[in-house]
Structure formats: C-alpha cells, structure tokens
Amino acid sequence: MALFDKPLEELKTYLPAREEPADFDAFWAGTLADARQFPLTPTFAPVDVGLQTIDAFDVTYSGYAGQRIKGWLLVPRHLPQPRPVVVTYIGYGGGRGFPTDWLLWPSAGYAQLVMDTRGQGSAWQRGDTPDPETDGGNPQFPGFMTRGVLSPQTYYYRRVFTDAVRAVETALSHPAVDHSRVIVTGGSQGGGIALAVAGLAPALLDNAVAVAMPDVPFLCHYRRATEIVDTHPYQEIVRFCKVQRDKIDTVFNTLAYFDGINFAARAQAPALFSVALMDDICPPSTVFAAYNHYAGPKEIRIWPYNQHEGGQSYQAVEQVRYLAQH
Numbered sequence: 001m002a003l004f005d006k007p008l009e010e011l012k013t014y015l016p017a018r019e020e021p022a023d024f025d026a027f028w029a030g031t032l033a034d035a036r037q038f039p040l041t042p043t044f045a046p047v048d049v050g051l052q053t054i055d056a057f058d059v060t061y062s063g064y065a066g067q068r069i070k071g072w073l074l075v076p077r078h079l080p081q082p083r084p085v086v087v088t089y090i091g092y093g094g095g096r097g098f099p100t101d102w103l104l105w106p107s108a109g110y111a112q113l114v115m116d117t118r119g120q121g122s123a124w125q126r127g128d129t130p131d132p133e134t135d136g137g138n139p140q141f142p143g144f145m146t147r148g149v150l151s152p153q154t155y156y157y158r159r160v161f162t163d164a165v166r167a168v169e170t171a172l173s174h175p176a177v178d179h180s181r182v183i184v185t186g187g188s189q190g191g192g193i194a195l196a197v198a199g200l201a202p203a204l205l206d207n208a209v210a211v212a213m214p215d216v217p218f219l220c221h222y223r224r225a226t227e228i229v230d231t232h233p234y235q236e237i238v239r240f241c242k243v244q245r246d247k248i249d250t251v252f253n254t255l256a257y258f259d260g261i262n263f264a265a266r267a268q269a270p271a272l273f274s275v276a277l278m279d280d281i282c283p284p285s286t287v288f289a290a291y292n293h294y295a296g297p298k299e300i301r302i303w304p305y306n307q308h309e310g311g312q313s314y315q316a317v318e319q320v321r322y323l324a325q326h
Contacts, residue, residue, distance in 0.1 A: 038066030084181030095127015192219030199263025
C-alpha cells in the first residue's frame with residue numbers, strides 16, 4: 001500500500017463542508033430523552049480472573065430503549081479512589097472479550113469501563129450483547145453499516161451511540177470513578193463512537209467528557225470514504241447503493257445524523273487524534289475532516305507508513321503521556 005489520499009499539507013487544512021440536517025440537535029436530544037425514560041439500573045458483579053492488582057466487574061446497564069448492554073469495569077486495586085475513568089469503545093466486529101484483554105489503563109492507574117457493542121463480537125473478539133431491534137423490514141447489505149439505513153430513526157448507530165452515552169453515565173454511577181475526569185476513547189469504530197460521545201457531551205451529557213482520544217476514527221465523512229476506497233466496512237454502503245439505486249439520497253441523508261464531522265464540530269473536550277497516511281479502511285482525509293472540524297483543543301499523531309493499524313503500541317504510549325498532561 002502506498003499513499004493514495006491527499007498530500008499531507010492538503011490534509012492539514014482539509015475542511016469539507018458539513019452535510020448537517022437542520023434537526024440534528026433535536027434528533028439527538030429526543031433520542032437520549034427517550035433512552036433516559038428507562039432506568040439505567042447498572043449492575044457491577046465482581047469476577048475473579050486471577051488478577052492481583054486489578055478488580056474486575058461484569059457490568060450490565062440499560063442502553064437504547066432500555067435494552068441491557070454488557071461491559072467490563074476494571075479498577076486498580078491498591079490506589080486511592082475515586083479514579084479517573086477511561087470509557088472504551090471497540091472496533092468494528094469486536095466485542096468486550098475478557099477482562100484480561102484490557103490491562104493497559106488500569107495498570108496506568110485509571111479505572112476503565114469497556115462497552116460491549118450490540119450485535120457485534122463475532123469477527124475478531126467475542127461479545128455478549130444482542131441487537132434485538134428490527135429495522136422495519138428494510139433491506140440491508142450484510143454487516144451493520146446499512147442496518148436500518150433508510151431512516152435515522154431505525155439506523156443501527158442510533159442505538160450504538162445511545163448505548164455509548166449511557167456507558168458514560170454507568171461509569172459515573174460507580175463510587176470508584178472521579179466524575180471530573182472522564183476520558184472517552186477507542187480505535188476505528190470505537191474512535192467514531194468516542195467522537196460521537198464527545199460531541200454529544202456538551203449539550204446532552206452535562207459536559208461530562210474531560211478528554212477524548214479518537215484513534216484512526218471510523219464513521220466520519222461517509223460520502224468521501226465511499227468514493228475513494230473499495231474496502232469494508234464502507235464498501236457495505238457502496239454495495240447497498242449499487243443495488244438500491246433510487247435510495248442513494250435517502251442513505252446519505254440518514255448518515256448525516258451519524259457523521260463524525262458533525263459531532264466534532266460540537267465537541268469541546270481536549271482531544272488526541274491519530275491518523276495513518278496509508279489507511280485504506282478509514283482514509284486520512286476522512287480523519288482530518290473530523291480533526292479539522294473539531295471545536296475543542298486538539299492534537300493529532302500522524303503515522304506516515306501505516307495502514308489501519310495506525311500507531312498501535314506507539315499510539316498507546318502517546319495516549320498515556322497525553323493523559324498525564326491533562
């Protein structure tokens with residue numbers, strides 16, 4: 001893989017016009033108000049996986065429509081509480097796995113809440129949360145990108161982003177968590193979800209997010225992504241539109257309610273992004289579109305010769321340093 005997107009100097013100033021529905025804010029305010037009609041009812045069941053320095057809890061809480069969402073809470077055992085908390089969202093196809101998969105942040109002194117992604121967790125890491133919603137019988141291309149895509153009311157990521165906001169509320173409900181130090185993060189799909197939560201936080205989450213760290217974020221600048229790469233998951237949208245030729249405008253009208261660049265324009269927390277310049281899954285221009293629209297203080301780490309793996313452990317070191325500064 002070689003460089004295929006815009007030159008870096010152009011990427012640094014790339015600021016595409018946002019396709020934002022007039023009722024974007026009202027849509028999300030109504031969506032979260034509906035979800036909050038159901039009690040959060042978080043549970044934290046201790047689990048013993050043999051860790052000597054970390055307490056692990058099997059988490060369950062009410063997400064979209066009161067549907068029960070799974071997760072993990074990991075808390076450093078021998079440090080004073082409350083602790084800052086890193087709320088972590090997972091890449092496309094993955095689930096929460098096991099507590100032993102998530103040792104970095106509690107080892108660095110942070111509490112960590114890992115949200116299971118509804119309906120996923122069978123591609124590369126196991127998950128435990130179903131997606132019981134239907135999309136009204138609409139067609140979809142296999143995967144999640146076109147599930148319910150003919151309406152923002154039924155679109156899959158309406159449920160996921162709602163679950164993600166409720167995950168922050170769940171973390172805040174635990175006595176081990178410092179309410180003033182909430183970090184949201186994730187890679188790829190997880191980065192896109194973290195960006196959505198950061199964008200919703202100022203108006204709809206009592207500004208609870210103190211830091212955001214979207215890593216090679218997915219779910220940004222959909223239209224450009226579908227036009228310049230032929231890889232999945234964006235290819236799911238392409239394949240759907242290739243067959244459903246008369247529904248293209250409807251599809252992109254729905255996606256505008258879930259575009260990371262629209263959330264970025266509302267986010268206020270300090271943020272650390274990352275981008276890989278040879279990434280043919282989440283093209284660099286889609287990441288820079290979100291980064292350049294991001295309204296809060298921001299930094300970005302650029303990995304010139306990497307694809308969608310991005311900085312991996314190098315980026316983890318950057319994130320640990322960044323949080324130490326904040």
